[in-house]
Amino acid sequence: MTWLFEPGWWANGTVRTALVVGGIVAVTSAVVGIFTVMRGQSFAGHALTDVATAGGAGAFLAGVGPLLGFVGGGVLGAGAMDAIGVQRVKGRDIATGVVLGAAMGLAALFLFLSARTSSATGATQLVLFGSIFTVSPSTLPEVSWLSGAVLVTMALVARPLLLSSLSVELAAARGIRLRAVGLIFMVALAVAVGMSAIVIGAILSTALLIGPPASALRVARRVGSAVALAAGLGVLATWVGVLLAYDSYYWSASHRSLPVSFFVVVVIVAEYALASVLRRRTRRVPTAVVEPEGWT
C-alpha cells in the first residue's frame, strides 16, 4: 500500500488535522448544501463564500483569527441579503448580487492593503484558495463547536424549512414563519461556508457546498438518505483530495505538492458524473406498477 500512502502519511500531524477538520467541514457543508440546492439558493451560497472572503481578508489585515473573519463576514452578509429582500424569490438574485458585488470590492481593498502593509504576499492565495495543510490544530475546537451549532440548528428547523422549500404557500398556510426560518437557514449557511472557505478556500467552498448534495439528490429518494449520502461523498472527496495532494509531493522530482483544493474538486466532479450515470440507469428501468382491479 505504500504506493498509495506515501512515507510519513500515518505519522504526519498536519495530515491528521487536515483529515479531521476537512471531514467535519465536509459533513456540515453537505447537510446545509442539501437544503441550499433544494431551495435553489446556490447563488446565495456562493455569494456568501465571497462575503466570507472579504471577512477573511479583513481579519488578515486586522491581525485577528481568520476563522472569526470568515464566519463573521458570512453572517453579516446573510443579514444584509435578508434586509435587502432575499426572502422573496424575485428579490433573491438582486439581493445576492448587490451583496456579492460589495463584498468583492471590500475583499479587493483588504487584500491590497494587506499586501502593502505586510509582506504577506500569500494573503490572496490563502484567502481565495485555502490552505487545509496550514490549518492549525488549535482551530479544531472552534470548527467543532461551530459545526455542532450549525447541525443542531439544521435539525431544529429541518421540517419547516423542508416544507417551505417545497412550496411557500403550503408552508405559510401551516403558519410557518417563512422569513424567520429563511433567515435562520441563511445564517447557518453563512457559518458553514465561512468554515469551508478556510479549509479549501473561498472559491472552492462552493464546490463542497453544492457538489456532493447535487450528486446525492440525483440518486436519493428521501431527504434523510440524501443528507447521509451527501455527507459521505463530501468526506470522501475531502479525504481523497488530501491524500492525493500529499502523494503529489513524491510524483515529481521537483517535490512540489499540487494544491489540495484541485484534487477535492476533481473527486467532487467525478462523483457528480457517476451519480448522473446512475440516475440515467435507474430512469431507463420502467417501474413496475401493479394496477389494482377496476383501475381505469
Next chain:
Amino acid sequence: MSARDLSHDSSQGLLEVRHVNVSVEGRDILRDVNFSIKHGEFTGLIGSNGAGKTTLFRVILGIQEHASGEVLLHGEPLTRANRSIGYVPQKVLFDPDLPIRARDLVALGSDGHRYGLRRRPRALHEAVDEMLDAVDAGAFADRRVGGLSGGEQQRVLIAHSLISRPELLLLDEPLANLDPGSVQEIIALLHRVSQRQRVAILLSAHEMNPLLPVMDRIVYVANGHVASGTTDEVVRPSVLSELYGHHVDVLRVHGRVLVVATALPVGPAPNDQHPEFVVE
C-alpha cells in the same frame, strides 16, 4: 352596490366572511365581501382569472396583508394558520430532483410545521397510508412527487391537506391544467371525501360546469364583488348583471350553464345594440 348573500338560511355556519375589503397598492381587489360556508358543504368559488379568488383564500388563511373585515370560524375570529383549515394552493410544481416521495409530502401535512426532528410515530405512518388510500394514491405512494402527473400531484396535495383533519378544505384552481378525465376524477374524489370525512370544501374554478352536479352552494366573484347562495339563486341574469355592472344573460344548454355578456360599446355604437359574446 354591496355584496349579496342570497341564501335565506340564517343558521350558524362553519365559516363566516363578513365585510371583507382588500386593497393592494391603492387598488381595490375585493369590496365588502360577505358569505358563509356550512359544515360538510361543497361550495364553488367561481370567477375569472384575476377576480380575486386566490386573494380571498389568503384572507381566510390569515396571510393576506391590507385586508379589513372579519373571518369567523365557529363564530370566533380566525387565528393565523388555523389547523381546522386545509389548503391546496394553485400551481404547485415540484422539482423532479426533490427527494420527496408522495408519502413524505403527506406526512409533512401533519408535522411539517414542527421544529426539531422527532421520530414519526407509527400512528402517523398509518394515517398517511389511510389518507393515500382515501385519495386513490396508494399506487404511487413511494414515487417522487416531482415525477407524478398533474392529477396525481393534486391527489397527494389533497391528502397532505386532509391529514390534519380540517373541517374546511380550500382548493385553489385544482382543476386547472388537468385533462377532462382527471377533472371528473378529482371532483368525484372531493365529493366522496367531503361526505365521508364531513369536511366542508371551498373550491375555486373559472369554469363552473364540471362542478354543477356536486356544488351545494356557489360563491360568484366578479368585479371585486361577491354573490353567494345556491346555483339557482346566484346564476341568474339579475344577480350576475348587478355583479358585473352590466347586462349579462344566463343560458342553459344541454345541462350546461353559459354566462353571456353584452359587449361594452366600442366607439360611437348606440348603447342598445351591443353584439353579444360569451365570457364563460
